[in-house]
Amino acid sequence: MEQEKPWALISQVGGDFGYLEELADLLTQHFQIVCHQELLDNPTLHGPRIQVLFIWKYFPAAEHALLRLLPSLKVVASGGAGTDHLDLPFIGGRGVKVANTPGVVSDGTADLAMGLLLASARKILEGHHIAIDPKTVHMPQSLMGVEVTGSTLGIIGMGDIGHRIAQRSCGFQMKILYHNRTRRSVEEEQAVKASYCERLDDLLRWSDFVMIAVRLTSATAGLIGRRELSLMKPTATLVNISRGEVVDQDALVEALRSGTIRAAALDVTHPEPLPRDHPLLRLPNALITPHIGINTNNTARRIVEKMVENALAALKGLPVPNEVRPQ
Numbered sequence: 112m113e114q115e116k117p118w119a120l121i122s123q124v125g126g127d128f129g130y131l132e133e134l135a136d137l138l139t140q141h142f143q144i145v146c147h148q149e150l151l152d153n154p155t156l157h158g159p160r161i162q163v164l165f166i167w168k169y170f171p172a173a174e175h176a177l178l179r180l181l182p183s184l185k186v187v188a189s190g191g192a193g194t195d196h197l198d199l200p201f202i203g204g205r206g207v208k209v210a211n212t213p214g215v216v217s218d219g220t221a222d223l224a225m226g227l228l229l230a231s232a233r234k235i236l237e238g239h240h241i242a243i244d245p246k247t248v249h250m251p252q253s254l255m256g257v258e259v260t261g262s263t264l265g266i267i268g269m270g271d272i273g274h275r276i277a278q279r280s281c282g283f284q285m286k287i288l289y290h291n292r293t294r295r296s297v298e299e300e301q302a303v304k305a306s307y308c309e310r311l312d313d314l315l316r317w318s319d320f321v322m323i324a325v326r327l328t329s330a331t332a333g334l335i336g337r338r339e340l341s342l343m344k345p346t347a348t349l350v351n352i353s354r355g356e357v358v359d360q361d362a363l364v365e366a367l368r369s370g371t372i373r374a375a376a377l378d379v380t381h382p383e384p385l386p387r388d389h390p391l392l393r394l395p396n397a398l399i400t401p402h403i404g405i406n407t408n409n410t411a412r413r414i415v416e417k418m419v420e421n422a423l424a425a426l427k428g429l430p431v432p433n434e435v436r437p438q
Contacts, residue, residue: 117163195328197435287306290314345373373396
């Protein structure tokens with residue numbers, strides 16, 4: 112019966128921050144749903160019965176004030192691999208488990224990473240604008256990109272997403288370098304013909320494309336700054352699909368304007384979206400997408416399914432498949 116389902120808090124159905132109808136249906140199969148605004152309108156009624164907080168696209172934000180309205184909360188199930196938006200010690204201190212969905216986002220994010228790399232290298236967006244411009248009467252020969260096949264790709268962060276980017280780059284016969292907190296096994300390196308760079312500086316100096324795929328932590332915030340950009344080739348492209356805070360954006364603007372590097376392709380910025388007068392938005396050699404690494408129907412469905420799986424396990428007292436504990 113409907114009233115026997117556990118109660119869960121979500122952002123909303125539809126709208127800019129909500130679930131598509133078909134994704135919300137996956138939740139309502141297992142849970143009684145309360146939308147964020149409903150909770151705020153009547154916290155006394157809804158707060159005590161909510162046991163699950165589902166976070167989708169960072170909403171509803173797991174702020175301290177919100178969590179204090181949920182005395183029966185058992186688990187925060189967040190969609191996506193990152194947990195930098197969660198205060199893990201505070202949540203854990205309330206006896207609440209936290210789970211994310213790392214594996215299911217990897218293919219979609221890796222696909223977009225390669226799409227950004229290719230679009231920037233071959234000036235696909237510029238070509239599109241020329242092709243549809245009503246003033247265009249001939250195709251310019253000056254629209255020259257850079258070769259991807261046989262180039263060197265440096266991957267910073269060889270986790271699951273980084274490894275899948277490496278798998279895809281093999282199809283372009285790219286030479287793959289990587290820098291990671293821990294070195295991958297010999298078998299994993301051989302599978303994608305990757306070479307380990309113990310020093311990040313070496314990877315930056317040798318790569319034609321630098322791909323950032325790290326998690327945002329205190330150690331990776333500001334990882335790429337003015338000094339690191341100065342080490343890159345003037346013909347190199349920086350691709351970021353991790354978090355905007357990993358790159359010093361002021362230094363990046365300076366590097367793109369001065370020709371220190373050729374181009375940047377970014378699926379993430381800080382903040383998101385950027386202020387409409389931000390200089391990155393006016394640079395012809397900066398390609399920016401609005402954090403759409405996981406935006407495919409299949410990936411979104413798998414994320415929600417994994418969120419449900421994690422939440423149900425927590426409520427049943429079973430091991431949570433993707434539990435995240437404070438470091």
